[in-house]
Amino acid sequence: MVFLENLKSQLEALGPVIKELHDVYDIDNITERIDELHEKAAEPGFWDDIDKSQSVLQETRNLESKVERYKDFSTSYEDIEVMIEMAAEEDDESMIDEIKQEVETLKQKLDEASLATLLTGEYDRSNAIITLHAGAGGTEAQDWTEMLFRMYSRWAEKHGFKISTLDFVEGGEAGLKSITMMVEGENAYGYLKSEAGVHRLVRISPFNAAGARQTSFSAADVMPEIDDSIEVDIRPEDIEMQVFRSSGAGGQHINKTSSAVRLIHKPTGIVTSCQTQRSQFQNREYAMKLLKAELVKIKEQEHLEKISDIKGVQKEIAWGSQIRNYVFMPYTLVKDVRTGYETANVDAVMDGDLDGFINAYLKALSLGEIEKN
Numbered sequence: 117m118v119f120l121e122n123l124k125s126q127l128e129a130l131g132p133v134i135k136e137l138h139d140v141y142d143i144d145n146i147t148e149r150i151d152e153l154h155e156k157a158a159e160p161g162f163w164d165d166i167d168k169s170q171s172v173l174q175e176t177r178n179l180e181s182k183v184e185r186y187k188d189f190s191t192s193y194e195d196i197e198v199m200i201e202m203a204a205e206e207d208d209e210s211m212i213d214e215i216k217q218e219v220e221t222l223k224q225k226l227d228e229a230s231l232a233t234l235l236t237g238e239y240d241r242s243n244a245i246i247t248l249h250a251g252a253g254g255t256e257a258q259d260w261t262e263m264l265f266r267m268y269s270r271w272a273e274k275h276g277f278k279i280s281t282l283d284f285v286e287g288g289e290a291g292l293k294s295i296t297m298m299v300e301g302e303n304a305y306g307y308l309k310s311e312a313g314v315h316r317l318v319r320i321s322p323f324n325a326a327g328a329r330q331t332s333f334s335a336a337d338v339m340p341e342i343d344d345s346i347e348v349d350i351r352p353e354d355i356e357m358q359v360f361r362s363s364g365a366g367g368q369h370i371n372k373t374s375s376a377v378r379l380i381h382k383p384t385g386i387v388t389s390c391q392t393q394r395s396q397f398q399n400r401e402y403a404m405k406l407l408k409a410e411l412v413k414i415k416e417q418e419h420l421e422k423i424s425d426i427k428g429v430q431k432e433i434a435w436g437s438q439i440r441n442y443v444f445m446p447y448t449l450v451k452d453v454r455t456g457y458e459t460a461n462v463d464a465v466m467d468g469d470l471d472g473f474i475n476a477y478l479k480a481l482s483l484g485e486i487e488k489n
């Protein structure tokens with residue numbers, strides 16, 4: 117049958133991709149390393165050093181997850197191969213749709229796995245912290261900022277990431293002046309680092325009775341969450357802590373508390389805050405996470421040797437350069453100015469379909485065609 121031959125050809129084309137992932141993952145050496153880690157975990161006194169034992173267990177989980185992922189690809193390939201053979205032997209066309217779906221699913225998973233191999237940065241595996249700031253333009257920009265918040269929330273949900281709001285300031289009439297969210301999951305920062313920069317919207321204003329076209333801007337700042345294993349030199353005397361009541365009215369963004377915390381890093385002027393946790397202690401803990409992430413990001417971008425070399429807030433770090441245009445009228449188009457990737461399906465993009473933009477960015481970055489944000 118022609119359809120089966122075509123599906124068989126599509127499947128065979130995936131074989132070299134699986135073989136390449138075997139080499140990229142370094143499966144043979146990983147397997148040996150897992151055995152070594154299991155031996156360490158079985159040694160007397162392993163649990164005496166909690167930090168060390170947790171580090172060993174985390175490495176074991178990460179490596180085992182990679183091996184299991186590769187095994188799943190190989191097993192799926194073999195299963196589909198058997199299905200094609202059975203359908204051909206029995207001349208059973210009823211299996212074609214199922215086989216086609218299985219091939220498409222395997223191809224999609226392999227595409228995602230291949231893309232993940234491009235995530236080689238020091239913090240790419242980390243959780244991501246996204247802060248959105250409305251630009252000039254009042255209500256228009258604030259509404260656009262809330263639209264972007266929804267877009268990233270939808271993208272995260274589709275990929276199985278956990279999302280939590282850490283801080284926000286509501287707009288006067290509508291939208292958000294700013295919002296900070298945590299996206300938790302493997303490689304969250306590796307994927308979302310592509311989103312840092314200014315996002316430009318062109319549309320017919322819903323807030324203008326004359327129906328005039330309006331251009332709005334919002335900036336996304338994306339940072340990796342810095343875990344406790346990474347030491348960041350912040351002197352206690354350099355931090356000023358302020359406590360305030362949360363500014364929001366509740367609803368979709370926040371469980372209102374009266375113990376919001378703002379931290380000011382006096383040497384640089386960097387300000388972070390959190391108001392969504394249940395206690396002042398938890399809010400301070402998250403505000404400190406944000407401060408650490410901000411300082412590490414600036415240190416890396418400025419190629420500084422140590423945190424104390426940061427002399428003040430660099431405004432261009434917060435805003436960056438325009439990276440993407442979203443045009444709703446007079447035509448529909450979303451285009452990334454760095455990679456040239458574009459789509460006319462604005463609704464899908466605003467509903468979280470960002471993978472095309474992220475993939476194009478990571479590929480261009482790996483080829484040295486663009487500079488890291």
